[in-house]
Amino acid sequence: MAEADSARRRPNRRGSATRENLLEAALTALASGDPGAVSANRIAKEIGATWGTVQYQFGDTDGFWAAVLRHTAERRANIFAAPDPSASLRDRVAGIIDTLYAGLTNRDSRAIENLRAVLPRDYAELERLYPQTAAELFSWGQGWQETCRNAFADLHVDPDRVREVTWLIPGAMRGIASEKQLGTYSDLDAARRGLTNAIVAYLDDGRR
Missing domain, CATH: 1.10.357 (Tetracycline Repressor; domain 2)
Known part of the structure; x- marks a missing residue:
């Protein structure tokens, strides 16, 4: 069972693209300055994704914000x-x-x-x-x-x-x-x- 779950979560091209799209959508939304933009669920909906997609990619809101920070840090390395x-x-x-x-x-x-x-x-x-x-x-x-x-x-x-x-x-x-x-x-x-x-x-x- 653990092996099957690991295989399901193994990164693939589509999953990587979804992850990248979510991170970029988050940065665009957050940069707008709209207080309501600080919502992982709202950001997901803006690109046609679901909260379940956020959970699959990042675990929860905390994991999502941490990934956003890491994403920008990597670009500024x-x-x-x-x-x-x-x-x-x-x-x-x-x-x-x-x-x-x-x-x-x-x-x-x-x-x-x-x-x-x-x-x-x-x-x-x-x-x-x-x-x-x-x-x-x-x-x-x-x-x-x-x-x-x-x-x-x-x-x-x-x-x-x-x-x-x-x-x-x-x-x-x-x-x-x-x-x-x-x-x-x-x-x-x-x-x-x-x-x-x-x-x-x-x-x-x-x-x-």
């Missing part, structure tokens, strides 16, 4: 290239800032921001209700920390300052990206330069 050993501290900081600025307003980023907005804010509650989704978000944080550590590892920067900057940058860049999306009289290029200058000065002051 190489967005931050290994640092050029000859690159200056300023070039490395500016590279991170510019990459985030370019990416935070695209469809995938908007979708993930809207998904996160409806998930429980309390970590214990998130882990209780959506354990797979929480684990995926945690892995994102771990990956981001590793990216920043690697970016400055050979520059002898104080690791405590790197850790502080690691958590500062995403929030600061979301604010700037939000201004870009809303429309603003602010000079966002100047804002990015100012943020870059501040981070460079702080990290440079902490070199050993």
Whole structure:
């Protein structure tokens, strides 16, 4: 019986296409900003699938949201290239800032921001209700920390300052990206330069 069930669930071309279609439909729906779009059942109906299809492919809503997060993470896997050993501290900081600025307003980023907005804010509650989704978000944080550590590892920067900057940058860049999306009289290029200058000065002051 177990072997038959395993065979039934073995990936095939049609099943893989359905899975991909569901994930892409989720990103499009979530990116719209419609609060009602955060519904796995509604997303399935939009592409002519059923809730049973979602369950078969992902198990439940938690598995679906976790797969959506993983899908976007896989596409961003190489967005931050290994640092050029000859690159200056300023070039490395500016590279991170510019990459985030370019990416935070695209469809995938908007979708993930809207998904996160409806998930429980309390970590214990998130882990209780959506354990797979929480684990995926945690892995994102771990990956981001590793990216920043690697970016400055050979520059002898104080690791405590790197850790502080690691958590500062995403929030600061979301604010700037939000201004870009809303429309603003602010000079966002100047804002990015100012943020870059501040981070460079702080990290440079902490070199050993």
